[in-house]
Amino acid sequence: MNNERMTDVVVLGGGLGGCMAALAAAKMGVSVIMTEETDWLGGQLTSQAVPPDEHQWIEEFGCTETYREFRDRVRAYYQENYPMTEEAKNNELLNPGNGWVSRLCHEPKVALRVIEDMLAPYMNSGRITVLYHFRPTAASMNGDLIESVTASHISTGEEVVLRGAYFLDATECGDVLPLAGVEYVTGAESKHDTGEPHALEEANPLDMQSITHVFALDYIEGGDFTIEKPEQYDFWRQFVPKHTNIPLLSWYANDTDDAEKMKEFALFPGGTDASGRELLSLWTYRRIIDPALFESGLYESDITLINWPQNDYFLGSIIDVSEAERQEHLANARQLSLSLVYWLQTETPRPDGGKVIRASGCARMFWVRRTDWRNIRIFVSRAGSKQCIPSKSRMSVRKFAGNKGFAVMTIASA
Numbered sequence: 001m002n003n004e005r006m007t008d009v010v011v012l013g014g015g016l017g018g019c020m021a022a023l024a025a026a027k028m029g030v031s032v033i034m035t036e037e038t039d040w041l042g043g044q045l046t047s048q049a050v051p052p053d054e055h056q057w058i059e060e061f062g063c064t065e066t067y068r069e070f071r072d073r074v075r076a077y078y079q080e081n082y083p084m085t086e087e088a089k090n091n092e093l094l095n096p097g098n099g100w101v102s103r104l105c106h107e108p109k110v111a112l113r114v115i116e117d118m119l120a121p122y123m124n125s126g127r128i129t130v131l132y133h134f135r136p137t138a139a140s141m142n143g144d145l146i147e148s149v150t151a152s153h154i155s156t157g158e159e160v161v162l163r164g165a166y167f168l169d170a171t172e173c174g175d176v177l178p179l180a181g182v183e184y185v186t187g188a189e190s191k192h193d194t195g196e197p198h199a200l201e202e203a204n205p206l207d208m209q210s211i212t213h214v215f216a217l218d219y220i221e222g223g224d225f226t227i228e229k230p231e232q233y234d235f236w237r238q239f240v241p242k243h244t245n246i247p248l249l250s251w252y253a254n255d256t257d258d259a260e261k262m263k264e265f266a267l268f269p270g271g272t273d274a275s276g277r278e279l280l281s282l283w284t285y286r287r288i289i290d291p292a293l294f295e296s297g298l299y300e301s302d303i304t305l306i307n308w309p310q311n312d313y314f315l316g317s318i319i320d321v322s323e324a325e326r327q328e329h330l331a332n333a334r335q336l337s338l339s340l341v342y343w344l345q346t347e348t349p350r351p352d353g354g355k356v357i358r359a360s361g362c363a364r365m366f367w368v369r370r371t372d373w374r375n376i377r378i379f380v381s382r383a384g385s386k387q388c389i390p391s392k393s394r395m396s397v398r399k400f401a402g403n404k405g406f407a408v409m410t411i412a413s414a
Contacts, residue, residue, distance in 0.1 A: 004148075005129075007031045007163070008030035009032045009165065009167075010162045012136045012149060012170060013034075014034050014035065014042075014170075015171075018036070018168070019034070022034045022128050023128075026119075032122075032127065033162055035130075036133075037134065037154055037365075038365055039133065039364075041115050041130065043365075045108065045112075046111050047108070048365050048368075049215075051102040051286055052071070056103075058071075059103060070115070070118065073117065074106050074114050075093075079094065088294070094293075096288065097286075098290040099304075100285060105287060105288045105305075106288055107288050107303075108288075131151060133155060136171065136175055136179060137151065137152040138179055141180060141181060147163065148163045149180075178320070186206070186208065187203070188204045208319065212366065213313075213334045213367075214306060214362070214367055215305070215363065216303055216359070216361050217303070217306055217358065218358050220301055226346060227341055227359055230335050232332065232336070236249060236335070236340075249339065251264055251267070251348075253265065264279055267348070269281040287304040288305055308340070311336050311340045313332060313336050317329070318366075318368075334366075
């Protein structure tokens, strides 16, 4: 069996950025092979179960043509296939969950369907080939150029050598960079490195954002859906982050408007603090189904995605560590999320007792935030000082660093 494949463009990673890069290349008439380590394309919007952007004015400006098409298709999918109220069917700015974090909160499966539909003409014609359950594990170099990338099946270990004119790293964490020996940095750089006035005095490569194992909840009156006590529950129940004296499992989180303060939240809408001030609801924060928009009885309850400060895992990095340490941190992140469910069902102060909250599934993959991956930095001299220009791509042929939101290609002669 010949395990070597040739194409015009190799896209490593089938998240949202990888999919859109593959789509753009296919529209230009070139052939594409794309790898994806799960069985779902779409990354953040699908396997990681996180709604789209938090751009307050996305419906007015700051949206590309292709992204606008995606958003329109999501809304049309609901309006054409779901039994909805007349008002919802005719709402051009439909938000299926009426979540307040994003102007478009929807089910991950719908995003998957839309992405697959957008890619369908090129996948069905053979212009785009997707290798599911494969991830890059090695790169063959010729000086500073990539000649091939080896992708391995995560279950069977089968290897495929991919050759192409261009290689796009669209993995969640920039996995091709260390394989190809590309210079990169992680974490926070220092003032000496960048000349940035608000940078740290000393660089900290481990200063990265948290990862989160997202899960879904619904609310069924009269039920008892209490999960088995998680193995690490006692640890997380007592855990207090260093930056505060309040336990992580509480209704308090960092105030994004003032990093020195903690902000109180409520689970459901209508909650108030001790002074009677109404609190923001975390239940509606990333809610992806609002039953009021659908025919009565279609959904038993709201469905909300739990990606809160309370289940953000920040006790270790999954970047540039051994595979054993990486898996340990991923397991810990999952335990934190399960512990949050158990806390909501058993111990959090709640007038309804808590047991009626049901965990209805975990995301296929952890969510990686924007600064968790490896980044390339291009340094240029300005008035005698170095300033750092963040770049998601390397300025040379056949070497690109993608990212989870979009894949940027900067092409210059080698």
